[in-house]
Amino acid sequence: MTKTPSVSVVIIGAGIGGLTFAIALKRQLRLEDFKIFERADDVGGTWRDNCYPGCSSDIPIHWYSLYSDLDPNWPSVLGYQPQIEAYWRKLTHKYSLLEKISFGTEVVSAKWDSQRDMYCVKARDMAGNETECFAKIVISAVGLLSEPAYPPGVEEELKLSPSLRTFKGPMWHSSRWGEATPLHGKTVGVVGNAASAAQFIPIISKDPTVKVINFCRSPNWFISLPNPTYHSITRWIFAHFQFAMRVHYYYLAFRDDLLFALRKYTSFNRVSIQAAKDYILARAPKKYHERIVPDFPIGCKRYIVDVGYLDSLKRDNVELNWDGFKALYSEGVVTGKGERVPVDIIIFATGFKVSHYAVRVVGTNGSIQEFFDAQGGPTAYIGTSVPTFPNFFFVYGPNTVMGHGSVVCTVETQVGYILQLISPILDGHLSRITVTQEACDAYNTYIQSQLSSPSSPLMRCKSWFRAGPDQSGKVISTFPDPWLAFWWYLRRPAWGDYECYDRAGKRIPWGVPQHWQDISRPVVGLFYDALEDLRLLDEVPRQPSTL
Structure with a gap:
């Protein structure tokens, strides 16, 4: 096994989620110390794999684009697979991400090392050669729609x-x-x-x-x-007046x-x-x-x-x-x-496995799949954090699907939230953070009261929205509220829902100690926002951290 240098962040997957996170690390944190493992030979994830005739987005393509990189040249309202794949390849080159990606390399496991406060990440390439590296933070961007599902047998x-x-x-x-x-x-x-x-x-x-x-x-x-084409005048306006394109984005959303x-x-x-x-x-x-x-x-x-x-x-x-x-x-x-x-x-055309997590990630008390099984299906705190898994975060995790909304917009919202969580770790102020079981339970009790109650429309049929081999368990894929509510919940961390530890291994308070229920309330939430903004004004400027 080849041992490679440690990195600050390992990203699993170079699809929409992984590329979005990598772009944000570069643009917002100016961080270069990260690595992406991709088991395929190219970027693009689901838009690389699903190349069947007629494959297209069913969400308006301007909303199905990164807000940081809107493209004025989309020819029509809905985008087709070759166009969408080309868009993500273009962003990969724009942000020089190819040098960060190990193609044809599958993550076999990521195991938390409590002595180092890091994950030991093991990967295997197509030839069977294994590599090992340590990372402070692991980002799961494997996607919900990556493992094909088939009828029994x-x-x-x-x-x-x-x-x-x-x-x-x-x-x-x-x-x-x-x-x-x-x-x-x-x-x-x-x-x-x-x-x-x-x-x-x-x-x-x-x-x-x-x-x-x-x-x-x-x-x-x-x-x-309808999928009308954009008039050349409209595309010219979008290209020369970014504000107009952003207004169009928000109009669609x-x-x-x-x-x-x-x-x-x-x-x-x-x-x-x-x-x-x-x-x-x-x-x-x-x-x-x-x-x-x-x-x-x-x-x-x-x-x-x-x-x-x-x-x-x-x-x-x-x-x-x-x-x-x-x-x-x-x-x-x-x-x-x-x-x-x-x-x-x-x-x-039988969909994908959404109840099974393909990578063996081990925290302080077992694996992700074992946690999912104990919860009756994939479960996370606001689709992002999991108890007993320090410094591990999902992009497009459980209960983040919106049938009416843009996956890309959802991912960008999560990425912005995760960056706020990991910044104190990258700065060297904290060694690890973990969401509490109580916070995870409280959040999921709330969403399941809407999703899996007897009166919920989601319980009236079997679908990939639900857990279990027969798709009859609790709802594990969808988010119950409008996208705006999802953004509101993730606009900033509720630090009271996390256990934070300094580099000496001592648990310390961090940020304003509010809980998810606090920041989810409109008036109370804005009050806590103001307190958090005041705290950030006093924060020490970012310094490069060392491993």
Whole structure:
């Protein structure tokens, strides 16, 4: 095993979360002493992996961009995968991040060393060579949508050589489209009918020689979101008047946040459901009308932006099978009713593993996965910190997904919060900080009272929002409130919720000792903000720390 020099920060993953954090370290803290481990051979995360035909954002692209690096040249309201991947590659070069990234290298473990107050991070490259380094801080940016999920038994089949598999034809996950084979003249079985399938089925079925059989478990809510192009004059204004582009950013953010709030807190939700129902029935063929409208409320699953899926169902070469997927057989798919449907190719658009944390991170009392299992699924304090894991933070952690909001905006909010937490460590004032179990419990009691209560719409169906192999546990992915509330909770740390230790290992008070419940209240929170600002005025200027 090769031992490498210690660093201040290790970032796991070079997707949106990891790159955003690295950019913030450089821009805001002027820190160069960090390292990124990326198991793939390029940056981009989910936008690198999901290269299936028609892959696009379903959030307006100006809001789906870094606020620090807005791009005036987006051609349309929604961005497509090649454009989004190119955007993140451009930022990687702009901030000279390639030299910080170890590609083709997977973090095997990160174990807290209480003698050094550092993590021992072990990584392995594609050739099997292992390296070890120590880091004061570890940032998990592995993402929620990184590990493909399959129906039972399929993942084991894919590990076998093609000659030993039950199904003898090609098959792959939609997020592994690089393994795809030509579809022309083939019968293609698509398992799953959510966001990915709804984007690529209209594209692949344009070829009339491709017959598509879509195996569905349950229906989804669809909405229409036009994707007009930006006029050249608009792009010129954005390029020459940054203020205009930032106004547009906030307009998109507050518009979508307001619509979410109206659906949650008013009777507008009933109007939304009726509008979505009318839209689906107007677009879908009549033969599917009895099955294609959900019997659960909007929000139980993530709604899908329709980019032509419903219209594609009118094509003679597209068929829906509502019996779902049960198993494979040599020539195709066995449905839930036991029917054998022959196909040439199978594409699994079956989502991702969100209950399983792929990296073995060990704190002072076990691993992250053991903590998750004890909590009934992934759990964290405001989606960011975990008890008994000093100096370890999630970017895009549990309960941070907003079906109506921008992942990039969520990540930037978290990154700003984490920078405030780690600054005293990088300055040398503190050696470690850990959120208390009491604070984590209080926060999660609050959000679960909304998310997992019997009256919650999220409990009315099974989805990747929920924990467990059968997706019937507590809600682990979504945030219950508008994005503005998420920003409000994370605008500054509630230091009373953290245990802080100096370099001698002594627990000391740090910051204004408020708790999450205090800063979450509008009036009281502003009072604590003022106290914290006064404290920061007296803080010693940043000095480079030594390991």
